[in-house]
Amino acid sequence: MEQQMFCFQCEQTGGGTGCTGCAGVCGKSETAAALQDILTGALVNLAAVCPDETPSPTLSRLLLRSLFATITNVDFNPQTLQAHIDEVHALLKTYGGSPAQDFSLQEIWHAQEDIRSLKSLLLFGIRGMSAYAYHALMLGRSNAEVNSFLCKGLAALQASLSVEELLPLVMEAGKVNLTCMAMLDEANTGTYGKPEPATVSLTIEKGPFIVVTGHDLKDLELLLKQTEGTGVSVYTHGEMLPAHAYPELKKYPHLKGNFGTAWQNQQKEFDAIPGALLFTTNCLMPPRPSYADRVFTTEAVSYQGTVHIDDRKDFTPVIQKALALGGYAEPQHFTGINGGTSVVTGFGHDAVLSVADTVIDAVKQGKIRRFFLVGGCDGARPGRNYYTEFVKKTPADSLILTLACGKFRFNDLDLGTVGGLPRLLDMGQCNDAYSAIKVALALADAFHCGVNDLPLSLVLSWYEQKAVCILLTLLYLGIQNIYLGPTLPAFLSPHILSYLVEQYHISPISTPEADLKKILAH
Template identity: 50%
Template sequence: MFCYQCEQTTKGTGCTTMGACGKDPETAALQDLLIYATKDIARYAYRAHQMGARDRAIDVFVVKALFSTVTNVNFDLRWFGAFLQEAAIIKTKAQSLYEQAARKAGKTAETFSCPVRWWENTDDLQGLLAKAQDVSISKWIDKLGGTPAGLQELIVYGLKGAAAYVDHAEILGKEDAKLYADFHEMLDYLTTGPADVNDLLAKALKTGEINLRAMELLDAANTGAYGHPEPTQVRITPVKGKCILVSGHDLRDLDELLKQTEGKGINVYTHGEMLPCNAYPGLKKYKHLAGNYGGAWQNQRTEFDEFPGPIVMTTNCIMKPKDSYKDRVFTLGLVGWPGVKHIDDRNFAPVIASALAQPGFAADAPAKYITVGFGHNAVMNAAGKVIDLVKAGKIRHFYLIGGCDGAKPGRNYYTEFAEEVPDDCVILTLACGKYRFNKLEFGDIDGIPRLLDVGQCNDAYSAVQIAVALAGAFNCGVNDLPLSLILSWFEQKAVAILLTLLHLGVKDIRLGPSLPAFVTPDVLNVLVEKFDIKPIGDVKDDIAATLAT
């Protein structure tokens, strides 16, 4: 086993015996083989797309295959065995699509070699595991060297993150054929064994551009279905009654659960990255959406244990459930854990039955609230006042403090940073990293809250739109704004967002709590030279440096 796709890898270099996330070596191996298979499929799909031929089933499969391997999505070995069986069918379909398109265009179809014949005997699990050893990341490192292999993986991880957003959008009926084609093109590129550092970096930035369009597509899907988020006070303490907790990221899953629980005397709470859902008009209209419970994903083993009802995991962020609550966990979509009940077709009857059987909260806790819902639409509505406050010298600087949360030591930096931000500065935040400080009191500047919760990780698109609009208002570039980005990362969606920011030319990003293991010193030197990206340091020194520019 070798896996270094997330921030919490063993010793910061890679997991070699068991994943820090709980992923076992066999599951890790099949995930590597699935990525290899996805690249193989993409060669045919990309060329077919070029000749105007596409098959939606192929496009959707590739995205779901990528997303299923994101950290903390699926840990079920049998799931990936079934995925590879489906991949073999998809490969045949993609090859046939390409060959038919070539004949129609009067061209000779290319023949591709594939050293590992992964599509043969996919019902033989041990055979698949044996093949997986030949496509492990450690093999690529031995063959190409750490820097080219790391850059290839940087592209793969960016595509995985973007795939999550495309999958969420597809669930809500929003798709883009060009985006699918771009996924195929990038995966096809990786099959050529690229080793040129400059070319790989250029393709990594292209991946960032793909992710920007993926986030834009998802933003349109979410707001089209549920309206633009509105500044909303969200209760963060429980109320008496039966209850269900929903974690993950998927808005439609929450919507369907709210519909099916309406009138049943069950309160529904959000958890983790679902917190921003409380600000969407189409979701907060449900009176039994009672608020948010708990914090970020890494605290779930304690918080889920104490929650007196069932828990629904809609996307990534699942951790190994304790036996004490494992029978109350339900997974949806691509999420899976061995022995945990999976919900098909969003039929929440088993979840509802579990909620009615559990005790629920015995009494109301003292009421406490936080405010969320400052997406790009809400902030732009107040842009005139914000700009006036900047011109008047009342707002000196903006800080975007956000990203993934996690358990690794060093993340207290983000709490301390937020606490040390001067009173004449505004903090934008997004993703679950906000749980480090979103329950603190920051006050306001002439009615503008000093803490503006932009939303989920995918709502980095909102942050980008806010920055672009401010740059336009001040007739300057984004890098000339009084704006500093202080980012924490954990998994592949954070990688995709970082690549998007680099694609947009954003400089002087501070990243922590540690740098990715797949970014070698050579790659880091290039990023520092070109984008002035830097690791986080001392809080007071970092704040002083940002205010001095």
């Protein structure tokens, strides 16, 4: 079957139906897209012939890193994608498999629409889960259940399964992802300590500096160690902002503050920046010529023409580039999207639950009437200002939890306090969605009710595959009445969408005013 570009795995997919032609909306070429599909098909083939119920460490690491490379805005480089394929094929041969039998994703794209919808949900959920599992692996944590399910789920993609057989598999992906997120949470807090609330400056001091973006805390730690005593300051960007809350990271005095906002603004914010840029995970946009010479990648991230820091993790080239560029001659006082000069982060589940009694008393006294979780991925599609306006319009007696890069739409707003707490609590990265789940379950336990009986509303934005697996976890937990936007996934067929609406009451966002009126009426 001829390989041609078709991709609808992200929220911004072309025409709201799928990217075709010579390039995707994300910037990946037709060649890179085809290689990602071939890599996925090779992984399906490998999973199907693997005789082990529990994959070996070698196989598990290969699955995780290769799947990670297929997530949106990670690997744009045909050379590294081909290297992944070659590595999979080499291991495949040791199991007696043949690359000639690699699965073609065209079989999914051309399947009956409900089968295509459910297999897409399963595949994209697996891709998202692989990212979380890979972060945990970098900190020395692994989980047999997670690794086994990745093989099971991949192998199921080539099987002739009915809708009735696929639905439980999709829900199982949500269940296993909960285990995966708990593992990552333990890995992060076990390595770097429990996050503590921290106020983070948006000012860039004079002198040489490096901006670190992505999600990988281990890479940030290694860079901080290697930049000690060099005179180079380190700033976070995007999803790395919550690093300032971890005791073992914020102890480094040259971890100064945060530069810029969310990932989709980087081409504007990084324009001619006099500092080095290190991309540790997904969220890379094709670099513009004005700053391409100072972009460095590591781990699964790759882009042709940029310098890649390999597994030896020698960040000397990044440090030398920062020193050569010299940084700003005077401090630069940047602001957030709404004009704020600092942001607050660090309200993970330990920090929030440490004041649970205060929260519970405030609810009982009527000081807190509603909880909102407003978070998820940011993106460039028009309509995402909905989330800013929604937060601005929430009543003064409500508490807002947020996480992931969607918060940059509103995290510099001063919303005041309620019940003695800041009204806006940043719980961390998208990787920290487990914190929000843990807080919700703890509140339900404290009030002797189910999560769906809490005065809690989830208003979520999605962009890529990690958001898909989080959504599957929420559905597995039976959480209902989720508001999702800015558009619904293109890979959901009308029948599967109707099923989710009927079973879980998922609603597409409309306007902040209308949605708030509907929420507060209950």
